[in-house]
Amino acid sequence: MDSPGRSRVAVVIGSGSVKCAAALGLFKVLRSEGIPIDLVVGCSGGSLYAAMTAFGWDVDEAERKTRTLWTKELTRRRNTRALLRAVLPGIFGFDEQFGLVDDRRILARLEEAFGEARVEDAKVPLYLTATDFHTGEQTVFAKGRLVDAIRASIAIPYIFQPWKVDGRTYVDGFLSDPMPIGVAIKEGADVIITMGFESPYQTRVSSVLRFAFQLSSITSNNLLKANYAFHNLAHHHEILPVIPQFRHKIHLFDTARIPYVIEEGERAAEKQIPYLRQLVAARPA
């Protein structure tokens, strides 16, 4: 990254499904306060908002698109064949392309929203993360078809089947790091503004899928904390967590609450502005 003569600012949006829309509130505040953004990193649900911002969408447009992109219909059409494969692998055959939800709708919506845009064409350098299914390693998409990068980044285990790009198979970015601050550190950021969310725990474990989700949340939340702790100690300058507090429970497809989610993101961001101004004005010592 070229030195802009001031602190280099990265924004990292981690996983958190619809809660990630709070990032729009954060970006809105950064824009209105004239805080420069030198690179954007996104993971899982956060990859959508990282991309929207890096491509210069305004907040109203991004909010409108979210309401049509991320709805309950996405998971309504089950992948019956996948279910049969899981239950009777001997008869139907089982392979790594497993996902209980038919993913054609999400793919169509991503294509409708982002078309044939490429990651490297973003106005602000954009980095989206996914996880290599075979090695478990984090993969950073800094170029290539944007829809592929996002689809790989949001390949929620058990729900959406893994996504193949150039012969490699990817699953959700949160499986390697739910809040990929390391990417911003590696790309030379000084000030890292980060927003991410812990995966919710199940209130009732009433199915195998909920049981699996619970285990996934336990693992990923501990991974989030372990990585965050390491990045905090390893980074040479500042990491500013912007963590909105939601008074209402936000469910996976709670699109009706998006304006509220954005508002809380805005509120959390506003608190950081005076200190951010100070940080951005000077090069780190």
Next chain:
Amino acid sequence: MEIQVERRAAVAVLAIAGSVDGATAPALVAAFREEVGGGWIRIVGDFARVDYTSSAGLRALLETVKETRQRGGDLRLAAVQPEVRRVLDLAGFTGILKLYDGVDAAVASFGA
């Protein structure tokens, strides 16, 4: 950031107000060092009026924790507010630091 020092028996209580971040960390580290240098290795950080902490703030805390423990003492935190608590938790600090609801309990913990 404001720091007020109060000594209670063998414990130094530092009441901190404001943000614990890169801008304020040097002053905080200096205050902690002064205490440790003067032999006050049992320190309570009164966080009742701390409203935010960033990575630089966390690193300052960690430095003091290590220094006090190397000398047989400790840095313990009291009255950590929910917003700061969330960051401490996220950064794994609640796994290595002793936190108390109030200053009295934190001070008393050194006598236990």
